[in-house]
Each structure stands twice: as C-alpha cells, then as structure tokens.
Amino acid sequence: MQDAPALLHRLFERAVAVADPMQSLARVLPPRPDGRVVVVGAGKASARMAEAVEAAWGPCEGLIITRYGYGRPTAGIEIVEAAHPIPDAAGAEATARMLALLEGLGEGDFVLALISGGGSALLTAPAGDITLAEKQALTDALLASGAPIGTLNAIRKQISQVKGGRLAAAAWPARMLALMISDVPGDDPGDIASGPTVGQAGDAAGALAALDRWSVKAPDSVTAFLRAGGDPLAPSDPRLGGVENVIFAAPAQSLAAAAELAREDGIEARILGDALEGEAREVARAHAALALETQAGMAAEDAPVLLLSGGELTVTRTGDGTGGPNAEYALALGIALQGAPGIHALACDTDGVDGAAEVAGAAFGPDLPERARARGIDPEAALARNDAHGFFAAVDGQVVTGPTLTNVNDFRAILVHPPA
Structure with missing residues (x-):
C-alpha cells in the first residue's frame, strides 16, 4: 500500500502548483x-x-x-x-x-x-x-x-x-x-x-x-x-x-493535473466534477457512501481508486465552533466512514484558507475514530457545533499551507484501497 497521506498531500500540492500565476499567466499575457x-x-x-x-x-x-x-x-x-x-x-x-x-x-x-x-x-x-x-x-x-x-x-x-x-x-x-x-x-x-x-x-x-x-x-x-x-x-x-x-x-485544470499524477502511480483516478455545490456535510455523506460502494466492488488485486472533486461547498452555521467547508466535509466524511480500512481522504481550499481560519483544510485515515477516542473528543458533537477546525487541530489532522497565492477553490480527494 502506498504512503496514502503523503500521496494525498502531493496531489494537493500539484493542484495548487498548476494554478500558480507565475506558472500559468504568461501564456495568456500579450x-x-x-x-x-x-x-x-x-x-x-x-x-x-x-x-x-x-x-x-x-x-x-x-x-x-x-x-x-x-x-x-x-x-x-x-x-x-x-x-x-x-x-x-x-x-x-x-x-x-x-x-x-x-x-x-x-x-x-x-x-x-x-x-x-x-x-x-x-x-x-x-x-x-x-x-x-x-x-x-x-x-x-x-x-x-x-x-x-x-x-x-x-x-x-x-x-x-x-x-x-x-x-x-x-x-x-x-x-x-x-x-x-x-x-x-x-x-x-x-x-x-x-x-x-x-x-x-x-x-x-x-x-x-x-x-x-x-x-x-x-x-x-x-x-x-x-x-x-x-x-x-x-x-x-x-x-x-x-x-x-x-x-x-480554473478548477478543472487542477483536478486533471492531480488525476494525471495519480495515474502515474498506478492509481485509477475518477473525477466526480469540478463544480460541486451543496451543504458540506451532506455532500460528504454521499461521497462516503460512494467510497464504500467503490471498495465493496473491488478485488484484492485491483489498483487503488482515487475520487477527486472540486467546486465550492457551503456550511449553514448554527454552532459556535471554528470551521470551514472543507474541514466540515472532512469531519462528516470521517464520521460516515467509521474508520473503514484502506480509505484515506483530504479536503482543502487551494487558497490555503478554509472559511475564516488560517488553515487549508484537513486530512485523515482509518485511524480517525481511534485518535478521537484517545483524546476524549466526540466527532458528532464537534460537527453539531460547526467546530471541524477545532476537532482536526486536536487529532493532528489539520493541513496548514500558509498563503498559496492562488485560488481555484475546493480540492477533495478520497483514496480507496481494495479490501484486504
């Protein structure tokens, strides 16, 4: 099995680099x-x-x-x-x-x-x-x-x-x-x-x-x-x-670049869309179901599958926590996956800022429920308070990039390995 967390971070970095104006603006400047x-x-x-x-x-x-x-x-x-x-x-x-x-x-x-x-x-x-x-x-x-x-x-x-x-x-x-x-x-x-x-x-x-x-x-x-x-x-x-x-x-270019990089590593990349909208936690639940369905249909010898998506999700803020669309998506996704073996995910904003926090987003693997229990944190309670950034800070799951100097919005990646 690849080093899944490192791979997901590499894919995100590739998506950001493709949208860097120092790399992309010159071709359209007269x-x-x-x-x-x-x-x-x-x-x-x-x-x-x-x-x-x-x-x-x-x-x-x-x-x-x-x-x-x-x-x-x-x-x-x-x-x-x-x-x-x-x-x-x-x-x-x-x-x-x-x-x-x-x-x-x-x-x-x-x-x-x-x-x-x-x-x-x-x-x-x-x-x-x-x-x-x-x-x-x-x-x-x-x-x-x-x-x-x-x-x-x-x-x-x-x-x-x-x-x-x-x-x-x-x-x-x-x-x-x-x-x-x-x-x-x-x-x-x-x-x-x-x-x-x-x-x-x-x-x-x-x-x-x-x-x-x-x-x-x-x-x-x-x-x-x-x-x-x-x-x-x-x-x-x-x-x-x-x-x-x-x-x-635009987002499509960044997703395509990440997909190409994943395929070079022998991964089957599927782009779910570059213009997804909706409530972050609801989209996360749908994506969790898709990831589990994808894994259930895989044989042990199959290549891993990468589910990529972009767009801009939203959060209806009712709690008093600190969060953003990508972190809330990641938290809801982790809750829905319930520690499913072989599934890792990353959700970040390509500008390096998710919501109003100086955090790009979050990443996690199958050990997320165990890490939360070890720290005495209730994921469901954190989600109810819109405190996704607080949750991932406590479980060492935040992705912090600083200013990326570009912005093609959300980057979400779910890496699904075949069942052991």
Missing part, C-alpha cells in the same frame, strides 16, 4: 501595449498575478488589493492588503483609490485587470446609503446562511459601485483585458469576484428574493436600495464594449 498601461485588480491571487505581469512586462503603474498576508514584491504596482471574507476600511479606501486611478483614461490607454476569488470582499464600495458596517453585517449573515456562492455574488453585485461591471465602466473609454482565475462552480466570469468587469445579468428583485429564500435579515439601507430598483449595469452597456475577459486557470 506583449506590453504601447502608451499608458494601468494594472488594477483584486483577489487572493491578484498580487501573485501582478508579480507575474511585471516579470514579463517590467514595472507597471497600478493598484492591486489582496488578502492580508498575500502581498508580493512588485516594482511599480502598489499592493494593498485588506480583510477577507468580511470587508474592512482598508479595502474600502483602496477601492476608492482604484476607481480614482481609472478616471480620466482615454481611448489610447490600456487597462489590465487581474481578478481572482476573494475580490468580492476586497473590492468594497457600497452603493446608495449603505455603510461599510452594514455591508460587513450583511456579508457575515450571507456567509452563515448556507447560500451558494453564486447567490452571494448576485446579491453583492446589486449593491456595489465596483462589482457587476462597474470597475470596467470606470475605465471607459480605455481598452481593458481582464485576466481571471476562476474559483466558482461553472467558471462564469460574472461570478468571479462578483464580476467587476462583467455586466449584471440579474436584477434587484432577484436579490431581494434571494435574501428572503435564505432567511437573511439585511440592513434597512440594503433593502431600501434594492426595492428602489438598485442601479444595475447591463451586459450590453456600451462602456463594456472594449472589455475582453479571459479565464486562464
């Missing part, structure tokens, strides 16, 4: 245009993207907003660090300066926008009378609701002066190329960082319906703005006519 060039953007990978741009183009004028701890050394582009997933004043101030930087650009100017997941929180410019504090409260409520990321972004872009195409509109009539790393199921450019360079397909009424559907109590200023119709920017708006949006890294 020669540096003549005239004035301004580089802007936001997201957990945006500073690394800026670093890659300057490696090819040399020092550039511009401003990038990334998560605290995710800054990179650049020669000309200013890097500002701000809060994620709840926006803060640093992000709001930097967003205002970014919009001001784009004002007054002409037809001969060129804007390179670098967009990745996390930009929804980092680009912060509430519309109407909505305050930053109210935007923070709304974001926290949305994250706790269990709503899928597409719903969160559909709401956020309706109440923003920078999302839903408004960053691009601010740069008009300059030409714009937006290079994106996708962290969203389906790889819709309008969902990545809430689409700052893509016009809005939804409307204020849809945002209000979504708040009601997910039982989110929004501040009065938010509902008043939406009831007045908001201020959407249509995809057909002429100010978006000079924008080209290009996704150059």
Whole structure:
C-alpha cells in the first residue's frame, strides 16, 4: 500500500502548483501595449498575478488589493492588503483609490485587470446609503446562511459601485483585458469576484428574493436600495464594449493535473466534477457512501481508486465552533466512514484558507475514530457545533499551507484501497 497521506498531500500540492500565476499567466499575457498601461485588480491571487505581469512586462503603474498576508514584491504596482471574507476600511479606501486611478483614461490607454476569488470582499464600495458596517453585517449573515456562492455574488453585485461591471465602466473609454482565475462552480466570469468587469445579468428583485429564500435579515439601507430598483449595469452597456475577459486557470485544470499524477502511480483516478455545490456535510455523506460502494466492488488485486472533486461547498452555521467547508466535509466524511480500512481522504481550499481560519483544510485515515477516542473528543458533537477546525487541530489532522497565492477553490480527494 502506498504512503496514502503523503500521496494525498502531493496531489494537493500539484493542484495548487498548476494554478500558480507565475506558472500559468504568461501564456495568456500579450506583449506590453504601447502608451499608458494601468494594472488594477483584486483577489487572493491578484498580487501573485501582478508579480507575474511585471516579470514579463517590467514595472507597471497600478493598484492591486489582496488578502492580508498575500502581498508580493512588485516594482511599480502598489499592493494593498485588506480583510477577507468580511470587508474592512482598508479595502474600502483602496477601492476608492482604484476607481480614482481609472478616471480620466482615454481611448489610447490600456487597462489590465487581474481578478481572482476573494475580490468580492476586497473590492468594497457600497452603493446608495449603505455603510461599510452594514455591508460587513450583511456579508457575515450571507456567509452563515448556507447560500451558494453564486447567490452571494448576485446579491453583492446589486449593491456595489465596483462589482457587476462597474470597475470596467470606470475605465471607459480605455481598452481593458481582464485576466481571471476562476474559483466558482461553472467558471462564469460574472461570478468571479462578483464580476467587476462583467455586466449584471440579474436584477434587484432577484436579490431581494434571494435574501428572503435564505432567511437573511439585511440592513434597512440594503433593502431600501434594492426595492428602489438598485442601479444595475447591463451586459450590453456600451462602456463594456472594449472589455475582453479571459479565464486562464480554473478548477478543472487542477483536478486533471492531480488525476494525471495519480495515474502515474498506478492509481485509477475518477473525477466526480469540478463544480460541486451543496451543504458540506451532506455532500460528504454521499461521497462516503460512494467510497464504500467503490471498495465493496473491488478485488484484492485491483489498483487503488482515487475520487477527486472540486467546486465550492457551503456550511449553514448554527454552532459556535471554528470551521470551514472543507474541514466540515472532512469531519462528516470521517464520521460516515467509521474508520473503514484502506480509505484515506483530504479536503482543502487551494487558497490555503478554509472559511475564516488560517488553515487549508484537513486530512485523515482509518485511524480517525481511534485518535478521537484517545483524546476524549466526540466527532458528532464537534460537527453539531460547526467546530471541524477545532476537532482536526486536536487529532493532528489539520493541513496548514500558509498563503498559496492562488485560488481555484475546493480540492477533495478520497483514496480507496481494495479490501484486504
């Protein structure tokens, strides 16, 4: 039997490396245009993207907003660090300066926008009378609701002066190329960082319906703005006519790279999908059943089977613990597997941060129930409190990477060996 834990970590590292902008951005970056060039953007990978741009183009004028701890050394582009997933004043101030930087650009100017997941929180410019504090409260409520990321972004872009195409509109009539790393199921450019360079397909009424559907109590200023119709920017708006949006890294590429590496080790790799959504614990239970079914159908001489999946799971937060979608998935998976021999798993976020914790996720093997008992920890109680990070910290199952400088969302791997 292979060293299963080491293999799973190697597969995760491969998935992250394939999405590293220093490895992947150059192939889509055109020669540096003549005239004035301004580089802007936001997201957990945006500073690394800026670093890659300057490696090819040399020092550039511009401003990038990334998560605290995710800054990179650049020669000309200013890097500002701000809060994620709840926006803060640093992000709001930097967003205002970014919009001001784009004002007054002409037809001969060129804007390179670098967009990745996390930009929804980092680009912060509430519309109407909505305050930053109210935007923070709304974001926290949305994250706790269990709503899928597409719903969160559909709401956020309706109440923003920078999302839903408004960053691009601010740069008009300059030409714009937006290079994106996708962290969203389906790889819709309008969902990545809430689409700052893509016009809005939804409307204020849809945002209000979504708040009601997910039982989110929004501040009065938010509902008043939406009831007045908001201020959407249509995809057909002429100010978006000079924008080209290009996704150059996405979850499917990372899963494929991990699958290829596994096959080189003689493992049968099966990709369940790169766009899975749903409640983390429910998806985990379905995957546990699939893993057990897969093992039951294997002969002793069969090659191990690897079940890979990506996407973005959610957690409906009801407890007071510390957790995230990947750790909660791993905990629920471990409970459902009940120490089944020969099955190991890893679930991590490719940006190195699962939920609000500085932990990528978790990994475990068949000895998980024994380790929990030895430490006097009840896995079911931890799951009920949404305390998956606390549980895996206690059983030495956390995966801590630090900033990975990219973000193609969840990476889940279940390695199933044949029955002994």
